Amino acid sequence: MRKSVALAAAGLALASGLTACGSGSDSGEGGGKDGTLVVGATPVPAGEVLAYIKDNLAQKAGLKLEIKEFTDYVLPNTALQEGSLDANLYQNRPFLDEFNKSKGTDLVSVVDAYLPPMGVYSKKIKDIAKLGDGATVAVPNETTNEGRALKLLAAKGLITLKKGAGTDASPADVTANPKHLKFKELDPAQLPRSLDDVDAAVINNNYAQDAGLSPTKDAILLESAEGNPYANLLAVKRGNEDDPRVEKLAKLLVSPDVKKFIAQKYKGSVLPAASG
Structure with missing residues (x-):
């Protein structure tokens, strides 16, 4: 929740x-x-x-x-x-x-x-393009972090968010989901541990590094710095x-x-x- x-x-x-x-x-x-x-x-x-x-x-x-x-x-x-x-x-x-x-x-x-x-990580795939139909993606369950995660997925074209969806965007704001992704909302600190149970997880940088993940080496999708708020x-x-x-x-x-x-x-x- x-x-x-x-x-x-x-x-x-x-x-x-x-x-x-x-x-x-x-x-x-x-x-x-x-x-x-x-x-x-x-x-x-x-x-x-x-x-x-x-x-x-x-x-x-x-x-x-x-x-x-x-x-x-x-x-x-x-x-x-x-x-x-x-x-x-x-x-x-x-x-x-x-x-x-x-x-x-x-x-x-x-x-x-x-x-x-912020980045997307997975133990099952090495390329974000390989994310399969119906894949489960874990996202942070906090308002702004969840919105940030969804915007990252939208920037890659994996989903489309409704016009005007802001930093508080939620799965309810997804208007197009061509891969039928399923979202699992978890506490941000739990996301690295979820990688064994989901197809991918969108993880905040500090929790990724705490878990021994390298954003530049292990993330299959990483935020761009350009225009990043x-x-x-x-x-x-x-x-x-x-x-x-x-x-x-x-x-x-x-x-x-x-x-x-x-x-x-x-x-x-x-x-x-x-x-x-």
């Missing part, structure tokens, strides 16, 4: 869903008395990019950075709204807009950091955009050093932001 981000928080507040790393305040409160900037992130690639900044660039920039890693897409925003984080890095603008709308939060974008392209961004609670610590991190995220790190480490699996 499809779920919006408003419903996704149920049952996710498990101790195993949150791992703190790095140094900083032990209180769990954003910032702490020592001025540390506490940033929430999914492990890959956000956590790795932030770790690179912390280990190589932050001290010179006069920034104390603590990274808290999350394994879902809801808790980083609720923690940011509640103040236990100062910022987070993991989501794109359509997801942020939907989250604010459905949860009544007041979070804003500071800067685009990088683009992690799904760059991951640094977000804060409204009113904190001008926090000097946030401004320092934003500048580092789009610096030549970070762009070089992303290009060398991910080799096209994650793309540096166009801005900055």
